[in-house]
Amino acid sequence: MRSRFLTAALLALALPLSASAAPSRTLVFQGGTVLDGSGGRPLKQAAVVVRDGRIESVGLAIATKVPKDAEIIDFKGQTMLPGLISDHSHVGQTSGTTTGSQNYTRENVQKQLRQFAAYGVTTVTALGMNRPLFNELREEAHADGFSGADLFGAGQGIGVPEGGPPQAMTNNAPDQVFRPTTAEEARAAVRSLKKSRVDLVKVWVDSFLGKLPKMKPDIYQAVIDESHKQGLRVAAHIHDLEDAKAVVAAGVDILAHGVRDQPVDEAFVNAMKERGVWYVPTLALDEATVLYADQPQLVDDPVLQPALSPELRAQFEDAAWRKKTLADPKAREARHALETNLANLKALYSAGVKVGFGTDSGATPLRIPGFAEHRELKLMVLAGLSPGQALAVATGNAASLLQLKDRGRIQLGMRADLFLVEGEAATHIAAVDRVVGVWRQGRKVAGRLPEAPAPAPSP
Numbered sequence: 001m002r003s004r005f006l007t008a009a010l011l012a013l014a015l016p017l018s019a020s021a022a023p024s025r026t027l028v029f030q031g032g033t034v035l036d037g038s039g040g041r042p043l044k045q046a047a048v049v050v051r052d053g054r055i056e057s058v059g060l061a062i063a064t065k066v067p068k069d070a071e072i073i074d075f076k077g078q079t080m081l082p083g084l085i086s087d088h089s090h091v092g093q094t095s096g097t098t099t100g101s102q103n104y105t106r107e108n109v110q111k112q113l114r115q116f117a118a119y120g121v122t123t124v125t126a127l128g129m130n131r132p133l134f135n136e137l138r139e140e141a142h143a144d145g146f147s148g149a150d151l152f153g154a155g156q157g158i159g160v161p162e163g164g165p166p167q168a169m170t171n172n173a174p175d176q177v178f179r180p181t182t183a184e185e186a187r188a189a190v191r192s193l194k195k196s197r198v199d200l201v202k203v204w205v206d207s208f209l210g211k212l213p214k215m216k217p218d219i220y221q222a223v224i225d226e227s228h229k230q231g232l233r234v235a236a237h238i239h240d241l242e243d244a245k246a247v248v249a250a251g252v253d254i255l256a257h258g259v260r261d262q263p264v265d266e267a268f269v270n271a272m273k274e275r276g277v278w279y280v281p282t283l284a285l286d287e288a289t290v291l292y293a294d295q296p297q298l299v300d301d302p303v304l305q306p307a308l309s310p311e312l313r314a315q316f317e318d319a320a321w322r323k324k325t326l327a328d329p330k331a332r333e334a335r336h337a338l339e340t341n342l343a344n345l346k347a348l349y350s351a352g353v354k355v356g357f358g359t360d361s362g363a364t365p366l367r368i369p370g371f372a373e374h375r376e377l378k379l380m381v382l383a384g385l386s387p388g389q390a391l392a393v394a395t396g397n398a399a400s401l402l403q404l405k406d407r408g409r410i411q412l413g414m415r416a417d418l419f420l421v422e423g424e425a426a427t428h429i430a431a432v433d434r435v436v437g438v439w440r441q442g443r444k445v446a447g448r449l450p451e452a453p454a455p456a457p458s459p
């Protein structure tokens, strides 16, 4: 029963390799609600016309002329969102319960990008630890060659010798991270990243709760200066307020994680605003550390099914693993980090700091691509954002962070990257779990998430 269901789930994710040769055509979505990614009010009884992969018009259904030969899709009772955009994920790191360089294969990365797309995430930023294959895969993803999410990224990223990203956690190959020992080596790493045309530069600064050496200030200062010289922006991995303040003062462009050790203060809020630094909270990261041990019943959640490998399922069903996970000091640290992160997000968002969308999904097996982004949306609402605000962060804001002007909004001329869900997402964030369909440039790349198997009769 279970294996039959899993096969069906995998088939549903393995969409045909149709690609960019799809004929140009016109779609008209009629009768539902559009939440356009701007953070504005929802447009009800709307119609959206899509032609040749772009949005041709958005307006009231009653005022929309339906072009001849258009395919009409009735979306009454549903909400159309722009495809979600992750500003902080990883690809090719994990498979089943394993993490390591052996997982950085074309097949695995493409499978993960299809999994993201099945959850409505149509653009993904792989924020470091990429292998040389990344450049090819990114070009193929831009060309929309395999029905998954589009891919941007930071190439390898710049870490610390014997420090972050922790080798014991990532099992990276030497070609996945630069670990400069001098400012000159750091500048050389940036020039090398520039040559491979990365979209952003990533630095790991923090000490992983005091367990590892931090990046020295002269190193991150050199990375930031050289990146700006090369026309690149820098995203920093931080955990503590002290480090966040230091990298902001040094000119960093993006904080790739939330501040998780203590409440943010006024000086930090003001510095973020004055310098226009983006903040990506990654709430789901710390939740994931304990989520599946806290809630073993999630293995039967239909929303998780398409992303749950048999190996991961077996781990979550293992009572010894759950007990060990919850007894580990990391569990307590993660709960404190999440609680702090939620309060800090609310404070920073309310103060008008620019907030982007990311989860660190794909970095470890517990940070499950696609499912993590749905958790992040719900956690943002738990933090105190409205569902509409959380969705605007995950679409319009997330595109602005990446400086992508062709997506993140349902507006005239934008790419038709669309995420259609059952219900009113502007008031009920759980609607994102009820996926109706996902389109990339007007081409359908995913349908409804497979249903859960019927419960087995009791013996």
Ligand SMILES: [Zn+2]
Residues within 6 Å of the ligand: 088, 089, 090, 127, 360, 363
């Ligand atoms: Zn990360």
